[in-house]
Amino acid sequence: MASVSIRNVRKSYGPVEIIKGVSIDIQDGEFVILVGPSGCGKSTLLRMIAGLEEISGGTVAIDDRVVNDMPPKDRDIAMVFQNYALYPHMTIADNMSFALRLKNTAKSEITAKVERAAGILGLGPLLDRFPRQLSGGQRQRVAMGRAIVRDPKVFLFDEPLSNLDAKLRVQMRTEIKEMHQRLKTTTVYVTHDQIEAMTMADKIVVMHDGIIEQIGAPLDLYDHPANMFVAGFIGSPAMNFIPGSIGGDGFTTEDGSRLPLGGRVPAASDGRPAVYGVRPEHFRLADEGLAAEVVVVEPTGSETQMVLRPLGTKAGREDRKRELTWVLRERTGARPGEVVRIAPDPALAHLFNPDTGLRL
Amino acid sequence: MSRPLRKLLDKAGMAVCVLLLVSPALLFFLWMLSLSLKFEIDNGAYPPILIPERFAWKNYTTILEGNSFLLYFWNSLIVTGAATLFALLVGVPAGYGIARMRAHKSAVVIMIARMTPGLSFLIPLFLLFQWLGLLGTLWPQIIIHLVVTVPIVIWIMIGYFETTPMELEEAAMVDGATRWQIFAKVALPIAKPGIVVAFILSVIFSWNNFVFGIVLASRETRTLPVAVYNMLSFEQVSWGPLAAAALVVTLPVLILTVAAQRQIVAGLTAGAVKGG
Amino acid sequence: MSILTSSDRVAGAASVGRTKRLRPSYWPFVVPALVVVVGVIVFPWVFTLWMSAMEWRIGEEQRFVGLQNYVRLATDVRFLEAMGHTLVYTALSVVAPLVLGTAAALAFNTKLPARGLLRGIFVMPMMATPVAIALVWTMMFHPQLGVLNYLLSLVGIGPLQWVYHPSTVILSLVLVETWQWTPLVMLIVLGGLASLPTEPYESAQIDGATAWQRFRYLTLPMIKPFLMVAVIIRSIDALKSFDILYTITQGGPGTASETINLYLYSVAFTYYDIGYGSAIAVVFFVLIILLSLVLLHLRQRSAWNSGDGK
């Protein structure tokens, strides 16, 4: 077990900077998830922690020891790769014990550790098989077993679930979480799936274009996104953004509708342009608020999702962006074409600076 | 009713086509076999005889009885074996290193080596061997066969290691393996099919090589192709024993070709290499 | 803000300054092969170039003569004739296997029973020991006793003199070369055919294209890059061809089938005129490289154009 400290880390390939100065503190035993759109540099950062990529600037320290120049084999970490990277010519048992055998661990100890890991993951009957004889989910477990057997300071995962089907993904999510609660090994986990991040992490690091947008606990990010990127990235369906300006004690949309701010008007901001953010589940029918036409109603049983088009916007391509999403827990008789008037609970509304994207 | 019939006809037509296509090869080797099993009279008969009434097994026994033939067989075995083993020894790691360093430009040297006529290596190396006093031993041939075998092995292994996933080796790095352990315990076992392909092609092209032998071999160090050629030009033997000798020389290769045709096809189309 | 950036720079500079690499270096894997390649491949190239500037006969004094060997080449009628033979031989030995190999590949690209075995047999000529097959061809070419003239007599042709007459010797040798190397073209084209998508064929079939039209407007343009690879490899191999020619004719009758390679052999190892032989080797080498470059250039273009069906 260990802490990991990432300080001003940078990574360039030639003239192109991929990671632009990133700092993260990871406590002993913490489960940290790096999340962000594909191509934002998550894997690169993880691979720098592993020692698979050179660090162009800044430091990575494991247990307060800077490991920038330490080759991966000396870092005492274990990594689970996206494609599992199981050795095809070794049995499952040999795959799991490979690292221990390299260290000349005693036979009895190897057997004991492999059996323990196999027990945790339910791999017992498969130990003599080869990777090609296993299903995707089983391979995924073997890859984790290989990490567990090592009993390393840090677990690193790079999108370990992205090759599994939806159902298995949900199941493995739970298993990984349980495994972490049991072993309490410091874990850094990369995914582009914000639901995975929300459900599994102690702490989420939202990355975008090589920088960190925000670090925080899942619900913190959900309730208090630091900027429009995080607000839009976390939560599904995504947050609605309505452009307009601050005026009096409320918010005026571009077409003149009024939305409440509940007295949380920032100082000296009358008439200032802003973006009003509302999560789809926070809209309510209201007397005052935004008038919009129902375009699509999508009941899923447990909830109903609606696409609304604010009055005054056309059906054209440009105005598609203006469309709003509303999620209702209760069933509704609303039909396409109907006009509704909606507004959020003012306490749950967000305000952003349209130029910087920062929260106001 | 007519559709299945038409399909059947199509199939039959295709089969005839293919039979036609393999017949030049098939008939040639059958004729070779026939020549090698006929007595002098039958080989000189007109019209030619395909299957003689009496088989001339003695064509084979005479060439095998002459103890020099066994010597030449042994020479071929040594030269091909040594040149291939040495090529694997240096070529497999080199293919690995080049693939991992992404040093594709260095493969150009291999390409050019493949394009160079074997004869132009012979002049300088002949002088070198003469100067070193190696002529008369098998060493010159073993060494010069490396011109053929090393490029084949490197070329095929580069292609093979490029297709094996880097992720596996990274996993091994994280698991604590040194670069030698990664090579020996992860990369090499996975590349086994590629090594088999490189081995087979290297053996075949070295075994078949003729041009190096006619210059470098003395009477005692001839390899089989040179020995058979010399039977033609100097000893004026009749067709039967000559065809038998030719067949014996090429038989190992033919058997290997049919048995390992899948590997051979894979290797030839991957690099489209040829020795000499 | 300024504090942040300056400390940043320090950290960056510190790690750049260290030279130790995380990844292992792969050089140790390459060095042994490098030594071999330099010894048996690069050294001969360089040494040949040097010898070509010398007057050097085995057993005699050698002296530096500059470009004199090359001047001599330009006026050497036997060399120029050999050059002509080489070009004719090469051109024919590219075209014939290309046509036959493509046809064979189309036939093999179907679901055949025992396809592997058939392919194995088909490939045998190119893997067999060249000297061995050349001996048998020599017997088959025999004007009186050879089986080829007998077969021709069955259809009322002949008898031909085959490799024993200057007018037919090159064509006869091309026949052997074609028999030997059609399989290689077939394998390359077969690889190309295997990589083709199936949808265009299905849609062409719906559009009512005939088999010939499908070949002409779909298959041929799509396999053009593979055909170019076959042309390149075939050209190089035909230029270098030695075993078959040497065994069957040794360049004869007279010098009617003498190629550059055979002439090079005679000069260097029959007359032991090492300097002049080296000059031939250099010219020959340059010729091969030039041809390869031209063909590679064409190949690039064909890859560009392969989509538009021309």
Ligand SMILES: Nc1ncnc2c1ncn2[C@@H]1O[C@H](COP(=O)(O)OP(=O)(O)O)[C@@H](O)[C@H]1O
């Ligand atoms: N070896 C490399 N050379 C150049 N650019 C690279 C290399 N590896 C990754 N990149 C670039 O770095 C960026 C981040 O990649 P990556 O860390 O894999 O993203 P993520 O895992 O977040 O999807 C991408 O834009 C990618 O194109």
Ligand SMILES: [Mg+2]
């Ligand atoms: Mg990634």
